Amino acid sequence: MATMLGGLVSGLLSLEGALAVSVAALLYYYLVVRATRYFAERGVPYVAPPVALLGNGADFMTRKRHITDVLGDMYRRFERHRFFGYFDFLSPIYVVRDLELVKQICIKDFDHFLNHRIQLDENHDPLFGRALFAMRDTRWRTMRTILSPAFTGSKMRLMFGLITTYCAAAVRTIRTEMGADGCAELEMKELFRRFGNDIVATCAFGIEINSFRDRANAFFTLGKELTNLEGFQGVKFLAFSSFPRVMRALRLRLFSAKMTSFFRHVVMDTIAQREQRGIVRHDMINLLMEARKQELRVDENENVEVGGGGAGGADKKRTVDWTDDDVTAQCTVFFFGGYDTVSTLSAFMAHELAVNPDVQERLRDEIDRVRASIGGAEKLTYETMQSMRYLDMVANETLRKWTPAPFLDRTCSKPYVLEDADGRKVQLRKGDGVWIPAAAIMRDPLLFPEPDRFWPERFAPDSPAPVDTAAMLAFGLGPRNCIGSRFALMETKAVFFFLLTHFRLEAGPRTQHPIQLKKASLAPSAEKGFWIRFRLRDAQRA
């Protein structure tokens, strides 16, 4: 032992040892000490000192608090400022808390903030690297212009039948799980994952699956893996935004090769079969096949303009050469963009309805009224559902209170000046990161009175506290907003129309209320799961 220690000491004292220690000290100084002076040198308020290497997100990384709570506390702490500084690991981020500034960045000055921070190598991460969310600059504009017609109201209408058929079948399966007392305790995230999986499979990939019966199907298990933002995968996702070059150099992939190959085969096989047999089915694969042939048209009166204009707009549309991976990537986006977010929205909505029986009663009344007027749930159309105001208010209030995406992000692509409330200015440079704390903004009592109350009536046209629509950030804001928001709302509303037609949702012995957020997950989720008791409604109505 003594010899070992002696060796170590003499090693350290050797020239090489001294050099190594100096390099490590210099690296520490440049990477940590100097980096954390960034905001102080610019006169930007920030929380000091951030934890070395982990930055201000240390509590999230070490699973002490959810990222929503970390950002929410900072949002309140800097209430006199329009923005503040945050260290995402060692990357300085400007967190913009003032709504006018948010609108400027996302809408008016969008040309300065075109891209998200994440950067993936298309060759290394062939699916997510090609997905719309990760695309940048001209490629993004071109792809968004091509894809937008696939997400208009008229295309949703065509897919609606696929969704309602599936909802009716899923409800029949759930009914078989009821005990003799007509009740079943079900975990909502799992339930809505299965709903969402099968709806995405049919609408995006053209495949019929019943995940309630075939519980371990590859679509379900790989989709769950693909959208898992818990633990290491959540941190990896943040790391791809913060150190894209390091992640690339380490040859790390966001998604496994097995997953990429599975989805690639599903999409390519489906396309090949359809081309051979001339099959036309109103789903996303069909829309993407049309887009690839440049046959996708914008319907009259449906505005799908991609903001900012400039290079890469509609003119470039005709020059795009789509690879098989481009098509597969846009289908997979349904999984990544829509599967976990929609199941999160639905799980929180079920919880709020169970613990707010008056809201559930009012919504059930609306559903019963509409169902009676159309002659049965199976006759529900997209138009009829769109006319249901209370259903819309309940979905909006859930998105406000429990937004699935706690913050939005942008990268500055052209120099930009941010001005604080006291007139102090700071110059943003190309590459600087910006976050918009959506969850904190939507719980700000100045924008949403009584923010912790579940109060759908705030969205009523005659509300005593009218909502500023720009503050509703659950689907983002401006030209880079969520392309799938119509689809998400259509799916969620249809599922609840069918569920409340057949069941009452009640708080049961395992329901955690108030909900505590699971600390290890980047996407908001309930620490103890979303357990709800389903009670069959009377046989005649069901």
Ligand code: HEM
């Ligand atoms: C409740 C469900 C959903 C929520 C809360 C949600 C939320 C979001 C948010 C916050 C963004 C970023 C917006 C911004 O930065 O301004 C986004 C982008 C995106 N979402 Fe969704 N989303 C949902 C469902 C879906 C669905 C069903 C799809 C299906 C295709 C989808 C596809 C996308 C895509 C492709 C983008 C990137 C758009 C672009 O970069 O141009 N999302 N979503």
